[in-house]
Amino acid sequence: MFDFNILFPSVLNGLTTGAIYALVALGLTLIYGVLHIINFAHGASLMVALYAVYMLARAGIDPYLALPLVVTGMFVFGYLLQRLIINKSSHGRDENILLVTLGLSIVLENLALLFFTSDTRTIDTPYTLATVAIGPALISHPKLVAFAGSLLSCALLYLVVARSRLGRAIRAVSKEKQGARLMGIDVDHIYAVSFGIGLAAVGAAACFLLPAYYVNPQVGTGFVLVAFTIVVLGGMGSFVGALLGGLLIGVVESLGGLYLGESLGQIGIFVIFIGVLLFRPQGLFGAKA
């Protein structure tokens, strides 16, 4: 048994890591909820966003100041990707979309290899190594900012979807495509907007992540598996589920690592994953299928 001085920082650390997972998962769950597809290019998109942050940082723009730029850029990237490539090549069939996103992830990763090589890159900011003491825990600035930023982004996204006109359209399309179309909603536009928002969330995650992490062409794979687990855990398409699922997975991973060792610790995530599939396949907050 570990004492409080270790347990507390570990939980706190799990929460901060989990908040970033949640943000990545949020994009995934939104895209699933509306388009009913799993975006296999999600990890690759995170990698693209991280490189964007990296390039901006190299040009002298602080990752946090780059946030609006990267989020807008990723939104446009996602919008165009869905409208011009995924939508065009899918011919309305879900399994095609699946394969197209899978193909996109391979293309994006190899483009990154071509342009950036496989080198691991990091950025140095004045606050990379700064920490704040919360009780016995030392939490690094970037993690704290990431935690707050992720929660804010989740709240913002929730408000947009729950309260705005656009959000109503998104919800309409996700529930009943034909009906929405009959009501005069441009379904293709909403699809692309949702995909764009999904990638914008990833863009925000990238800005919060890079000051304390690194980027290389494979970086996305480490996150996307966790994000899938969170989406299933929280319930496919559920926002609250993604947020709470992310935080829960973060804490489980952290405590699992503490008790079982770093390489076995991940087991907790997948035990939960299998458990949810067995006993509550719709997820913690998912609607019954």
Add this chain to the structure above:
Amino acid sequence: MTTRRDFVAGAAAVAVGTLGAPLVARAQAAPIKIGVLHPVTGFVAQSGGLCRLGATMAIDDANKAGGIKSMGGAKIEAVLGDAQSKPDIGAAEVEKMNEAGVSAIIGAYASAICLATTQAAAKHGIPHMVDIGVADTIVTRGLSNTFRFGPGYTKVAELAVSNLAALNQAAGKPAKTAMIIHEESLFGTGTAGLLSKKLPEIGIEVKEVIKHANPTRDFNNIALRIKAVNPDIVIPANYYNEYVLLVRTMQQQRIVPKAIYSVLGGGASSYQFVKEFPEASNGIIDCNHWFNPKNPKVAELKKRVEAQGKFFAYEVFLTYAATQVLIDAIERAGSSKRDAITAALASSTFANHIMPYGPTKFVNGQNEGAQPMMTQVVGGDIKVIFPTDFRETAPIFPLKA
């Protein structure tokens, strides 16, 4: 995903083959193909890419200097392969290289991949020069095609421990406990196992051994455990990305042991790490592959590597030198036949190289003169502290009083 990528690559290769074949010039002796096999994608891609750079630079240099003279100036042609950081893919690449008719193979960086590729190469009698792969089993399986130019991890661990004993003795034995943090594949696990056996012999108790996955996204837990155990020395044995995250997290958590004493640590003797994290890297000691600091040829090679926007990492210069040994063997064999090159390698005395090994002498495939250097990060640079014949600066140990 693998099969798809292989399929596309295969299809592309066939296309290039059929289109390109009539264009091959026959003006001079047929080129000699060498397989350059590294993990250039996947979790150790950065290191694999650096190895590839070292190998191709050595091949380019040999070609510029007139090719293989004993074969009428035949040029060497690199057949590039990607092991994707997976042993099985590495073995599959060897099969492809065999089909392509390579005379020899240089590769494959990570120990676990080297185990697979040397074995696959042995099946076809292809001489395989191991560039880095430090696990001892690579050369102790009795494969006559396998040669390793650099030192194995037993040699490295023994040297690291005996030097630590000397350092500790000289400083009045401030270090009594240690903690080992290692990656979970063959290299890290093997190194950690050796260390935990040898450290008690010099009076240092190993408090805990922590294994972690590749990639590990977060080192805070490990840092917390280090904090709880509070060892005098922290010993990391892992690959670059994890090494950097670990040391950064330790700095964030304000963990300052008496020494960070890496054994084959992925970052400690990397100019990239030192440049990007001058504060976190300061004072770190590493026992690792290192060039001969007294060799004037090193500076020129370093400049050329840096001119390509790359750091002069051990992957580059060790693979560069190992490839030179291979090319020298082909030159002496005067043949592109695999068994002739294997025989020439076995009798190699190649001496004019940048590593501090002396003349090459393979015994059961292991270069007997191979030895690591102990380096310490001092004032933003990496300096040799052991062995004393190569010493550039006096060691600083312990770091804090």
